[in-house]
Every structure is written in C-alpha cells, then in structure tokens.
Amino acid sequence: MVIFNNMWTLLAFTVSTTVLLLTHSCTAAKSELIVTTIKQDPYTMAKGSQLEGYCMDLLSELAKKLGFKYKVHLVKDGAYGRMDDSGSWNGMIGEVVRGEADIAVAPLTLTAAREKAVGMTKPYMQTGISILLRRDIVSQDSGFFDFLSPFSGETWFGILIAYILTAVCICIVARLSPSEWSQPENEHNNFTLLHSLWYTAGALSLQGAGPHPKSPSGRVVSCTWWLFAVVLLACYFSSLSSNQSSDSSHLMIKGFEDLANQDFIEYGTLTGSSTLAFFKNSNNPSYRRIYEHMERRKSLVSSMDEGVQRAREGNFAFIGESVSLDLAVARYCELVRAHEVIGMRGYSIVTPLGSPLLKNLSVAILQLSEAGELAYLRSKWWASSCMAHSAKASSLRAHGMKGIFLVLAVGLGIGVLLALLELTSKSRSSAQEQKKSCCSVLTQELSQRLRTNNTKRDQETSDKSKA
DSSP: HHHHHHHHHHHHHHHHHHHHHHHHHHHTTEEEEEEOOBTTTTTEEEETTEEEEEHHHHHHHHHHHHTEEEEEEOTTOOOOOOTTTTSSSHHHHHHHHHHOOOOOEEEEOOOHHHHHHHHHHSOSSEOOOOOEEHHHHBBOOOTGGGGGGGGGGHHHHHHHHHHHHHHHHHHHHHOOOOOTTTTTTTOSSSHHHHHHHHHHHHHHHTOOOOOOOOOOHHHHHHHHHHHHHHHHHHHHHHHHHHHHHHHHHBBBBOOOOHTTSSSSSEEETTTTTTTHHHHHHHHHHHHHHHHHHHHHOOOOOOHHHHHHHHHHHHHHHHHEEEEHHHHHHOOOTTEEEOOOEEEEEEEEEETTTTTHHHHHHHHHHHHHTTHHHHHHHHHTOOOOOOEEEEEOOOOOOGGGGGGHHHHHHOOOHHHHHHHHHHHHHHHHHHHHTTTHHHHHHHHHHHEEEEEEEHHHHHHHHHHHHHH
C-alpha cells in the first residue's frame, strides 16, 4: 500500500513538472508579444522607420514593469474594430480575436460589445464625446463688459496713460507759457490739474470743456489730443460695429442640443467608431436626430485627420472623443471645443479573452497612474503650440495703434518745448530790461510759476496771522 501511494506521488510530481515545463516553453515562445496599433496623433506617429507617441511610451513603460518584449505593427485595414452583421470583427479588435496580435495598444474605447469579444484592461485615459468647430463661426456668451472688447487690455492701459500724461502736459504748458499766464503774481491760472483732467476728458467725448488754451503751445497740445481722440473713437466704434455685425451671423452652440436644432453647420463623426454607435443606440431624441442627420447627409469621415481638416475649413462640426479634440485645439488656434462632454468612457488596452496578461496589464496601468506617469505622458504629448486667446482676435492691440500714440507723444513734446521757448523769450526780454542774467530771470520765472500756489498760500496764512 505504501509502495502504491509512493507511485501515485511520483506520477503526480512528474505530471506537474511536465505541465510547468510546457507552460514555460509556451511562455518562452510568446516572450515577444505581437502588438497591433493604428496611426493617430499623438497616440502613434511615424518617425522615420520607427513609431512614437503616447501609446508607444505607455507600451514601453508597461514592458519595463512586466518584463516582456514586443513587436509593433500597424493594423492592416486601418480600422479600430467594429462587428459586422455576420458577427465578425474588423480592425484591431478583429486581429486580436483571430490571434493575429497578442494585444492592441491604441485609443480603443471600452464598450460592452467589445468587452464580450475581447479582454479590456482598466482604462488608461478617460474621455467623452464633444464637438469641434471653428472659433469664428460660434458666438461667445455676451458679458457685462463686452463694450470693452474692441480694444485689448494693454490698449486700454495705454489710453489711460496717454490721458493722464496729456492732462499733466496741458497743466504744465499753461503754467509755463506767458501767453497763457502772463502775471503769475496777480492772475489766477485756469488750468489747474483737475481742470486739465476735465478738459482732456471732454475732448474724448467730443464735448468742449472751456476755457480753451490761448497760447500756441497749449493749442498744439490740445489739437494733438483732439486728433488722438477722433482716431481713437473712430477705431472703437468701427471695431464695436464689426463685432456686433459678425456676432449676429454666429450661432450659439454650447452642446449637442444646440447642434441638433440648427441646419446652418454640417456635422459628422468617424465611420465605424464607438461615437457613432453611441448616437445610434441612444434613446435621447436629440442624439437620435443627430445620428439620423449624419446618416441622411452622409457626413461621416473616414479618419480623425479628415474630421479635423473639415472643421478647420469651416462650416463643419466634427463630433469625436474629447481627448482627441483637445489635441486639435492645442495645435490649431482657429478651433474650439464645445464645453459639453457626454458619454464618459475610457481608453483601454485589448487582449484575447482569458489572457493572463489582462490582470497584469490592469495592475501596471493603475501603478503608472498612481505614480503620475500617465499624467506626465498626457502633458508631454498634449502640449499646446497655440497661444491662449486672452482677448478676441478682432481686438485692437497697442502695437496696432502705435502710430497714433507716436503722434500724440510728438505733439506733447512739441507743446512743452514751445512753452519753454516762450518763457525763455520773455525771460530774455525781462533780463535786458532789468539788466540781469537770462538764467537767473528764467530760474526765477520757473520757480514762481511752478510754486505759485504754495507762495500764495503762505502769504494768505501770514496775512491771517497778522490780522
């Protein structure tokens, strides 16, 4: 009996060893995995004879964690994976089902139909369905401060600085010019700083705020500011009118409800994609109308690049994965993505049903996510090459109006220079009459004109104290 038990133990050990050897030999034979993928920016792109992109970097990180080698090829029919009426799958899903590839690494959406045919890992990226269209055919929400839109922020800041400098120049010229203020000791100067600010503001509204300057230097400054104000107002009202007329022909498309209720913009999605299946199987009336419209108008596109290109050409809204649309917005400044995102789902890696790789790949994806590697890859391949639109494209910037700012600066400079020349001429005449040096008389005039308010105030204070 003991000999019989020992024989059974030996037989079981032999069978177990044989199974382990066979498993090891099968694993060794499969040490190089066949990976299928599809060309799509920025997931997989050609770089010479090699492939690069988000999916290639993700595959490399997974290979390091799980210790496998791989060989990548592009899917033969250029499709993601769709089941036909006979139950057969095409694209990358079909290659995995038929055993032509061990795994598929691509932006493959996790769906119930695919989950029945193949194994799908934990999602490595979350996405949804949104709308991509040109920025200039969609009107934005109107705000309380849309009246500031004709000029950019830097232009408004430049106008404020020009306004203050002009008022200060008018005040200084009115004090320096003898034609404006001949007797500082006895006369009151009308152009105080507050009146100069009021006078300059009145010119901006095309309303006179007297009294007006009498000296040539003051008139030069005033005329230059008037010219600046006329050109500024002409540009403002022209740009404001242009914005309003263009906005009247734009559509307010915030989401799919707005898209379904208009006929001005054509729209479509990718042929055979999960996005198309979402609209086809939806019970939402708006989504059903969108699907029927696309089928009726035959507005489907064969590739992501074709959809983006048609959106760039105008009068076409491309419906696709929000992650892919964000990439197009980052690369093409004229495009914008709608705020609404529906049908949230994830991108997964595909394996055959029952594959031991499925669990290991899912765990590795979670580890990469927790370590921040997936976020790093997202920021690496979705980096924007387009400057942020902080203002409308039609807003006039300061460098676009530099000519009129330059004319104003020259006019202010000439006005101040003329005022100094007038004062110098008077000082020279007074110096000859008083037989003093011109410099001393000029210095006295400048001191008296620039400090006359303080002198008068001191004199009035002393008179009151004596009384």
